[in-house]
Amino acid sequence: MATRVAWPLRLNRSLTPLLQSRQRHAFTTTKQISNDAIMQPKISEGQDESKVKAELKVLLENGWKLNEEQIQLEKTYHFKTYTKVLDLHTCIGVGSKSKNHHSKMITEFGSLTVHWTTHKPNGLSSNDTFMARYCDDQAKLIGTVDQSEAQKCGPPPSSQI
Numbered sequence: 377m378a379t380r381v382a383w384p385l386r387l388n389r390s391l392t393p394l395l396q397s398r399q400r401h402a403f404t405t406t407k408q409i410s411n412d413a414i415m416q417p418k419i420s421e422g423q424d425e426s427k428v429k430a431e432l433k434v435l436l437e438n439g440w441k442l443n444e445e446q447i448q449l450e451k452t453y454h455f456k457t458y459t460k461v462l463d464l465h466t467c468i469g470v471g472s473k474s475k476n477h478h479s480k481m482i483t484e485f486g487s488l489t490v491h492w493t494t495h496k497p498n499g500l501s502s503n504d505t506f507m508a509r510y511c512d513d514q515a516k517l518i519g520t521v522d523q524s525e526a527q528k529c530g531p532p533p534s535s536q537i
């Protein structure tokens with residue numbers, strides 16, 4: 377069944393203004409840190425820093441992580457089939473072309489890892505947070521599973537599809 381890519385509507389969606397939290401934002405990196413360590417993500421020059429940080433906070437609460445340099449967002453999605461991995465890869469590729477903002481992706485038998493950062497000017501920007509939300513939307517449409525249920529390499533099932 378073809379996967380519905382809600383592409384044109386979703387990417388033009390205006391960002392609903394997020395409540396600016398006055399608390400300091402606690403960020404986690406891919407390298408585990410203690411919860412009370414306050415991290416400072418590197419925001420691209422010219423960005424509305426408090427807006428991007430508020431968007432990052434929501435993403436980090438939804439499974440995204442900052443890398444050790446705090447300049448890149450990353451997330452891994454797990455799937456039951458390689459076809460679904462490729463579906464998400466295609467959706468992100470089409471989205472990147474349309475937004476002119478491109479990710480680094482690692483596709484494996486049962487998972488896709490995507491990295492977002494802005495190269496010029498260097499740092500994290502609203503393009504990265506926008507595309508990260510787009511990835512979450514598309515992954516939800518395709519249907520992700522917990523890592524424990526994802527497809528793994530091993531002897532082929534008797535009826536290999």
Ligand SMILES: C[C@H](O)[C@H](O)[C@H]1CNC2=NC(N)=NC(=O)C2=N1
Pocket residue numbers: 476477478479493494495496497
């Ligand atoms: C010329 C073109 O608009 C720029 O090189 C775009 C292309 N895609 C991009 N993608 C990302 N992730 N960061 C950028 O700075 C960027 N710049």
